[in-house]
Each structure stands twice: as C-alpha cells, then as structure tokens.
Amino acid sequence: MSIHRKKTYRLLDPVLLRTAFRQSFLKLHPGLMIKNPVMFTVEIGSAVMLIVVLYAIFTGDTTQGSTAYNLAVFLVLLLTLVFANFAEAIAEARGKAQADSLRKTRQDTPAKQLITQNGRREISLQSSSSLRLNDLFICEAGDIIPMDGEILEGIATIDESAITGESAPVIREAGGDKSSVTGGTKVLSDRIIVRVTTSPGESFLDKMIALVEGANRQKTPNEIALTILLASFTIVFIIVCVTLKPFADYAQTPITIAAYISLFVCLIPTTIGGLLSAIGIAGMDRALRANVIAKSGKAVETAGDIDTLLLDKTGTITIGNRKATSFYPADGIDERTFIQLAALSSLADETPEGKSILELAAQKGCSPRSQPGMEFIAFTAETRSSGVNLPDGRQIRKGAEDSIRSRVEKAGNIFPENLAGRVKSIAENGGTPLVVIMNNTMQGVIELQDIIKPGMQDRFHRLRKMGVKTVMVTGDNPLTAKYIAAKAGVDDFIAEATPADKMNYIRQEQGKGKLVAMMGDGTNDAPALAQADVGVAMNSGTQAAKEAGNMVDLDNDPTKLIEVVEIGKQLLITRGTLTTFSIANDVAKYFAIVPALFISSIPALQGLNIMKLESPETAILSAVIFNALIIPLLIPLALRGVPYKPIGAAALLRRNLLIYGLGGLVIPFLGIKLIDLFIGLFI
Numbered sequence: 018m019s020i021h022r023k024k025t026y027r028l029l030d031p032v033l034l035r036t037a038f039r040q041s042f043l044k045l046h047p048g049l050m051i052k053n054p055v056m057f058t059v060e061i062g063s064a065v066m067l068i069v070v071l072y073a074i075f076t077g078d079t080t081q082g083s084t085a086y087n088l089a090v091f092l093v094l095l096l097t098l099v100f101a102n103f104a105e106a107i108a109e110a111r112g113k114a115q116a117d118s119l120r121k122t123r124q125d126t127p128a129k130q131l132i133t134q135n136g137r138r139e140i141s142l143q144s145s146s147s148l149r150l151n152d153l154f155i156c157e158a159g160d161i162i163p164m165d166g167e168i169l170e171g172i173a174t175i176d177e178s179a180i181t182g183e184s185a186p187v188i189r190e191a192g193g194d195k196s197s198v199t200g201g202t203k204v205l206s207d208r209i210i211v212r213v214t215t216s217p218g219e220s221f222l223d224k225m226i227a228l229v230e231g232a233n234r235q236k237t238p239n240e241i242a243l244t245i246l247l248a249s250f251t252i253v254f255i256i257v258c259v260t261l262k263p264f265a266d267y268a269q270t271p272i273t274i275a276a277y278i279s280l281f282v283c284l285i286p287t288t289i290g291g292l293l294s295a296i297g298i299a300g301m302d303r304a305l306r307a308n309v310i311a312k313s314g315k316a317v318e319t320a321g322d323i324d325t326l327l328l329d330k331t332g333t334i335t336i337g338n339r340k341a342t343s344f345y346p347a348d349g350i351d352e353r354t355f356i357q358l359a360a361l362s363s364l365a366d367e368t369p370e371g372k373s374i375l376e377l378a379a380q381k382g383c384s385p386r387s388q389p390g391m392e393f394i395a396f397t398a399e400t401r402s403s404g405v406n407l408p409d410g411r412q413i414r415k416g417a418e419d420s421i422r423s424r425v426e427k428a429g430n431i432f433p434e435n436l437a438g439r440v441k442s443i444a445e446n447g448g449t450p451l452v453v454i455m456n457n458t459m460q461g462v463i464e465l466q467d468i469i470k471p472g473m474q475d476r477f478h479r480l481r482k483m484g485v486k487t488v489m490v491t492g493d494n495p496l497t498a499k500y501i502a503a504k505a506g507v508d509d510f511i512a513e514a515t516p517a518d519k520m521n522y523i524r525q526e527q528g529k530g531k532l533v534a535m536m537g538d539g540t541n542d543a544p545a546l547a548q549a550d551v552g553v554a555m556n557s558g559t560q561a562a563k564e565a566g567n568m569v570d571l572d573n574d575p576t577k578l579i580e581v582v583e584i585g586k587q588l589l590i591t592r593g594t595l596t597t598f599s600i601a602n603d604v605a606k607y608f609a610i611v612p613a614l615f616i617s618s619i620p621a622l623q624g625l626n627i628m629k630l631e632s633p634e635t636a637i638l639s640a641v642i643f644n645a646l647i648i649p650l651l652i653p654l655a656l657r658g659v660p661y662k663p664i665g666a667a668a669l670l671r672r673n674l675l676i677y678g679l680g681g682l683v684i685p686f687l688g689i690k691l692i693d694l695f696i697g698l699f700i
Contacts, residue, residue, distance in 0.1 A: 056290050058251055059098055062278040066091040069274050086634060090275045090641060094282060097291070097645040126200070128163035129155045131210060145200065152213045156204045164213050165220045168196045171209035172399050177202045178331065178539065188401065201540060206397055243293075243592070247286055250600070254284040276610075279637045283606040283644050288599035289592075291648040296595070296655045300588045303658065307580045308571040309553070316567040318592075320534060320551045321585020323485060325526050326578060327519065327545065329537035330491035330498070334505050335467040338369035339449055341377040342468075345439050346461040355461040356383045359453050362404040362415040365393035370451075370465055371403075413455050415463065421452040428457035436462055447500035467501060470574070474506035479579055481508065488522075490514045490537075490545075519545035534578060536570075538562055553578065591659045594677045595651065601681025602647065606640045609689045613637070628690045631697040639692040643685060 070091050073084040126145040131138055131153035140155060145163030148154065156162050156173070172190035175198060186205055189198055198211055200220050258281045265272045300317030304310070311317045328334055346355035360378035363371040364387050378384065390408035402416025402424075414421065418440045422432045436452070439462050443450040449465040477487050489502045489510040498512035511522060519535070523545055526533045535542070535549035543565035546552035552566035555573045563569050570577045609628060613636030630636040 056098065056287070058285060059094060059282055059287060059290075062282050063091060063094040063098060066094055066275065066278055086638070087273075087275050089638060090279055093638070093641045093645050094278070097282070097287065097641075097648065126161050126163040129160070131155055146217070148213050150213055150216045153210060154213070155208065155210055156198075157208045158204055158206050160204045162198050162200055162202050162204065162211070164200045164211075165215045166198055166200075166211035166213045168198060168209050169212050171207060172397075173207040173209045174205040174396070175202050176205050206395070207399070243289075243596070246596070247290060250603075251285045254281060254603075257284065276633070276637055279641045280610050283610060283640045284603050286596070286599045286603060287644055288602055288647055288651065289596045290599075292595055292599075292651055292655045293592070296588055296592050300584055303584045303587070304568065304581060307577065307584065309577060309581055310569040310571065312567045316551055317581060318585050318588040319532060320578065320581040321583075321587075321589050322532050323534045323551055323578075323582065324531040325486045325488060325533045326480065327488045327490050327523065327533065327535045327537075327549070328507070329539060329542050330489050330501060331467070331539070334473060334489060334501065334507070335469055338373075338468075339465040340373035340468050341370070341463055342448070342466045343464040344377070344381075344461060345436070345464065347433055347436055347459045350460055353381075353383065355453070356381055357385060358413050358455055358460050359415065359463055360385050361407070362413045362453060364391075364405060365395070366403055368396075370449075373465070374451075374463060411455055412457075413453070413460075415451050415453045418450055418452050421454055425454060425457055425459060430458050433459055445496055445500070447497040447504075469501070469505050476579060477506040477508075480582075483579070483582060485534075485578075485582070490519055490522075492541075516541045516544050520548050523548050535566075536578065537566075538573075551578075551581075553581070587658050587660070591655060594659050594673045595655060597673045598651075598677040598681040601678050602644075602685050605682050605685035606644065606689070609640050609685065610636055628686055628693070630690070630693045635693050635696045636689075638696060639689045642692050643688045647685075647688070 066087060070084060070087050072078065073087060128143045128145045128148055130141045130143045130148065132141050148164045153169070154163060154166070158173075162175075168189055168191045170191055172188065174186045175189050176186050177199065189209070190196060191209075197214070198209075258277055261272065261277075261280070296318075300311065304317050344352065344356050344359060346352050356378050360375055360383055363374040363378075364385065366372070366374070375384075388408070392406040394402075394404045394406065394414070396403035396416075400416070401420035402414045404412070404414035404416075406412050414424070425432050436459055440450040440452065443462070443464045447467060451463040451465060453460045453463060480487055486509070487507040489498065489505065489507045491498050491501070491510065492513060492515075495512040498510045502510035511518065514522075519542070523533045523535065527550070532550045534551035534553065535545045536553045536555070537546055538555035540561040542554070543561045546554055546562060546565040551568065553568040553570055554562040554566035555570055568581070609630065613630050613633045630639065
C-alpha cells in the first residue's frame with residue numbers, strides 16, 4: 018500500500034478552513050488550554066478585556082479608554098486565540114480508544130455453545146460475550162476460539178499468532194498442560210470441546226485491555242524543556258508588566274487595563290505557543306508521505322530522540338511465515354528423487370509452509386501434478402503429519418521429527434543418525450525440520466526457516482549509527498532467538514517474552530531516563546505499544562496492535578523508524594528556529610509599545626521610538642494585531658518544516674540566530690509600522 022501526496026498543505030481549502038475555524042471557536046473557554054501556559058494567559062487576558070468592555074457598556078465609564086478601542090483589543094485577542102487553536106483544530110482527528118479493538122474481538126466473536134437438553138447435546142450459536150464460567154462450546158477448523166478455556170475432548174492445531182505473535186501453530190489437546198486455549202486464537206484442524214475457565218472481565222483479552230488502558234506515555238525532554246522555557250518567559254514578563262505600574266505613577270502616565278494586557282500578550286512568546294500544534298501537524302504530514310500514519314505530532318517528534326527500539330520478531334523482523342529453504346536427502350537417496358517426494362507430499366498442503374515447499378521444488382526444476390487415484394492425507398494434530406498415497410501403493414508422509422520417528426521405529430526401521438544430527442542442527446539454527454518418509458522408511462529432511470526481511474542488517478546498522486539500540490523481542494526459545502538476532506543484526510534480544518515482560522523492559526528503560534520505541538504486529542504487543550513513548554504497529558498486524566500504537570507503518574518495514582527519526586529531528590529543528598523567531602519578535606514588540614506609552618511624559622524616550630508610531634493607542638493596537646497575524650502567517654513554515662541537515666549543533670545555532678533571530682527582529686518593526694499607518698487612516 019502506498020500513499021502519494023502533493024507537496025501542498027491546502028490551507029486555503031474552504032471546507033478545511035470552515036471546519037478548523039469552527040473547532041477553534043469551540044475551544045475558546047478558560048482553562049481548556051491550561052496545559053499550554055502561554056495560551057492560557059492569553060485566554061485570561063481576553064476574559065479580562067471582555068469584562069472591561071461589558072462594564073463600560075453598562076456603566077458608561079471610559080476611564081479605561083473608549084469602549085470601541087477596548088472592544089477592538091478584545092476582538093484581536095480573541096482572534097489570536099482562534100489562530101492559536103487553528104492548527105490544533107486541523108489536527109484533531111483522533112482514533113478510537115486504544116482498547117476498542119480488543120473489546121470488539123472479545124464481544125463480536127461467534128461461539129458455538131454446547132447445551133445439554135433432555136440428555137442430548139445441542140449447539141446454540143451465541144456471541145462470545147454471553148459465555149459464562151463453566152459453559153461449553155465447540156470449535157472446528159477455521160473457527161476463532163471465543164473465550165479462554167480448557168479442552169475437555171479432542172485435539173487440535175491452534176494458530177496463536179494473533180495473541181503470541183508467533184506464526185508456528187501449536188498442538189492443544191485434552192488433559193495435561195497443553196489443554197488450555199486462549200480467546201482470539203484460531204483452530205486450524207480437527208474439532209475440540211472447550212469449557213470456559215474465566216469469568217467475564219478476567220480473560221486474557223480483558224487483561225490485555227487493562228494493560229493497555231493502564232499504560233502512560235512520558236513527556237519528552239524537549240517538551241519539558243520548552244514548557245519550562247515558555248513558563249519562565251511568561252513569569253519574567255509578568256514581573257516586567259507589574260513593575261511598569263510604579264514607573265507609570267512616577268511619570269504621571271496612566272496606563273489602561275487594555276495597555277497592560279496588550280503589552281503582556283505581546284511580550285510573552287505567543288507565536289511559538291500558538292505554533293506548537295502546527296509543528297506537530299508537520300510531523301504527521303511528513304510521516305504520512307513516508308507511508309507512516311501518525312496519530313499525533315508528539316509521537317513523531319519523540320521519535321527524533323529515542324534511545325532504544327524494541328521490535329517483535331514475527332511479522333516485524335521476519336516475514337511471518339516459515340518457508341522451505343533447503344532439502345537434505347538421506348544417504349543413498351538421489352536429491353531429485355527426494356525433492357519429488359517432498360513436493361508430492363505437499364500437493365494438497367494449503368499452509369504457507371506447504372506452498373513454500375512446492376515453490377522451492379519448482380525452483381529446482383521439480384513440479385509434480387495431482388493425478389487420478391492419488392489419496393491425499395490431511396494434517397491432523399494427532400498424527401502431526403500429512404502426505405499422499407500414490408496409485409502404485411507408495412505412501413509418502415511428511416511431519417514433525419518426533420511423530421515421524423515414532424512411526425518409523427514402530428515399523429521396525431532405523432532413523433539414521435546423520436539425519437538426526439541434521440534435524441538437531443536445523444533446530445539450533447532457529448529453523449523447523451520436517452521429516453519425509455516413504456513406506457515408513459527415511460527419505461530426508463526439509464528445512465523451514467523464518468525469513469528475515471531484506472536489507473535488515475544494513476538498516477539496523479544505520480539505526481546503530483544514530484545511537485539507537487535495537488532489541489528483538491520474541492516468544493521463541495533462547496537458542497532460536499539468538500540465531501535470528503545475530504542473523505538480523507540487532508544489538509540484543511529478549512527470548513520467551515510475555516506481554517508483561519515487554520512492558521516491564523520498557524518501563525525499566527524509561528526509568529533510566531531513556532525514550533523507548535516499540536514496533537510490533539500482534540495483540541500481545543498491544544500493551545507494550547501503548548506503554549512505549551513511540552509505538553509503531555505494522556499494517557499487517559492485528560487491529561488491537563494498530564489501535565494501541567501511536568503510529569502505523571503501511572509498508573510493514575520495521576526499520577521505517579529511520580525515516581521517522583529524521584522527521585522527528587526536523588521537527589525539533591523547526592521548533593527551535595521558530596522559538597528563536599518568537600523570542601526575537603517579543604523583543605521588537607517591546608520597543609514598539611513601551612516607548613509609545615511613555616513618550617509624552619518622558620521626552621527622552623523619543624530616541625527609542627524607532628518606528629515613529631502615530632500614538633500610544635495605535636502602537637498598542639498595531640502590536641496586538643501583528644501578534645495575532647504572525648501566527649497564521651508562520652503556519653505554512655511550520656507545516657513545511659525547516660530543512661534537516663546533519664551539520665552539527667553549533668552550525669545549526671548560528672544559522673538559526675542569523676536567519677530567524679535577525680528576521681524575528683526586523684519583521685515586527687516593518688509589520689507594526691505598516692499596520693500603524695493603516696490604522697492611522699481611520700483615527
């Protein structure tokens with residue numbers, strides 16, 4: 018799947034503008050933006066101005082300036098908030114709650130409930146949510162197991178990849194320690210009768226939901242640093258504005274409430290405060306063009322600072338289905354003859370493994386076809402083998418080593434030591450051996466391997482150079498996990514990992530002050546995806562995983578994080594440059610308003626009146642209008658982003674100070690002067 022987007026942000030799209038402005042106005046009430054200290058103070062200032070205007074209207078008191086002038090200041094402040102909310106309103110396309118798909122899996126799965134009436138068993142089709150403790154249900158090949166339970170009768174092959182993330186099917190049977198089954202897994206063969214062993218709210222999926230909902234994402238260091246910076250500037254300018262009162266009294270210059278609020282709003286860093294959401298949108302948009310759907314700009318930005326990356330093995334590092342990679346004939350068996358037998362045994366095998374055997378045989382020039390009189394033997398959990406009976410009386414079987422060995426030895430034949438060694442070697446190298454026999458005599462071994470996605474080592478090397486530690490997480494045994502980790506080129510691995518193990522590892526890393534990213538595709542990955550600072554789910558993964566993560570990779574490429582990291586770094590650079598511009602803006606606006614306020618009573622300030630503004634009233638209104646307009650004017654830059662170049666922190670700082678620092682000083686002088694000239698035409 019691929020997304021092609023034009024390099025335009027469609028800010029002038031009428032539908033987009035109408036929707037964004039409507040949402041911007043809906044967000045205007047005190048306290049809603051309290052998480053943004055800068056914009057919260059603007060909200061408070063707007064509320065105070067509204068009170069001043071209403072007081073003047075009802076009492077006729079004009080000691081705080083004309084009602085029309087105060088109303089104009091209030092409307093401009095309101096417009097500032099609208100523009101500040103504008104970008105955030107565009108970004109508000111929130112997905113469903115992280116646990117919604119898990120609940121849907123639990124509730125919408127059909128269940129064949131087994132009911133005993135008048136001594137007879139009858140099947141009643143129910144929803145899984147209606148099952149209760151000790152109820153019985155039946156599952157056959159192709160059915161999704163509706164609830165956690167214990168097998169009372171039968172044996173079956175179960176695909177647990179949706180829960181465990183591991184593609185290899187497992188055998189579950191009545192009695193012993195392999196009788197338990199998990200809701201959400203799929204029956205591949207045979208038929209079982211299961212008794213429900215959990216009460217509503219206590220199943221595996223319910224525990225998953227609890228883990229997902231209990232996960233909290235930590236703030237990024239850059240986010241904390243910027244919040245502290247904005248709050249510090251706000252406090253500083255509060256002190257500046259407060260100290261103006263005694264200075265104004267000494268100079269016998271009255272300062273109106275409108276002047277105080279305007280000065281304060283212009284001096285605090287409202288520009289960067291209003292553009293934070295726009296910068297987040299930029300990350301989401303650029304991530305989308307890289308075929309990554311990001312649910313928030315914060316997630317993309319955080320990716321620029323991650324220290325550790327956890328990757329689920331199956332479906333993430335590996336393709337997800339084991340494939341045949343080699344044929345090993347027994348001594349005395351011609352290789353082509355063995356390949357022919359292996360292919361014949363797989364003609365009716367519809368599993369990915371069976372199809373891969375036929376594909377590999379075809380590559381080696383062997384493509385047998387089904388013929389009349391062939392009797393195909395389907396795989397069952399009991400025999401753990403499948404095959405074909407040929408018209409000439411030959412019986413060909415392929416299956417698990419222990420099952421085939423038992424069959425060979427019962428027939429009085431020998432399981433050759435060299436093939437036993439080959440079976441052990443394949444298993445030690447992370448593969449799955451399938452043994453082929455004909456008439457209960459050994460013919461050879463087929464090797465199945467997890468196929469690692471192309472280019473993994475090179476891409477993991479790039480991540481390593483970026484300072485990102487890669488950790489493979491899998492439910493496989495340590496031997497297999499070690500082999501796959503070495504072959505893929507990851508830095509570390511966690512074997513036999515449970516969902517809780519993944520979350521605990523992430524929490525340990527976060528406890529050390531590290532930012533952690535998690536990539537996965539299974540339902541079992543959902544809690545870890547929710548806990549991680551950056552959770553990237555594969556598009557080929559389960560719905561639960563995609564809902565739990567804050568990003569979805571449409572290309573199913575586990576190393577797509579390289580592009581996301583670069584986008585995150587561009588976000589950080591963009592925010593830094595706009596912060597520099599914003600602070601420079603505030604300095605320029607200070608020299609626009611303060612001299613205008615006191616120039617009549619302190620003629621010595623005439624030298625600071627660089628812009629020669631019309632009057633104190635027009636100076637204040639011009640600065641406030643410029644402060645409101647600069648936010649939407651900078652939104653395109655925030656969306657497009659400042660180009661990322663790995664030129665070093667010192668060089669970036671010099672460039673930011675030269676371009677955006679100097680520009681932030683010059684542009685306000687020009688803009689405020691032009692607005693003042695325009696306002697002067699009407700006063």
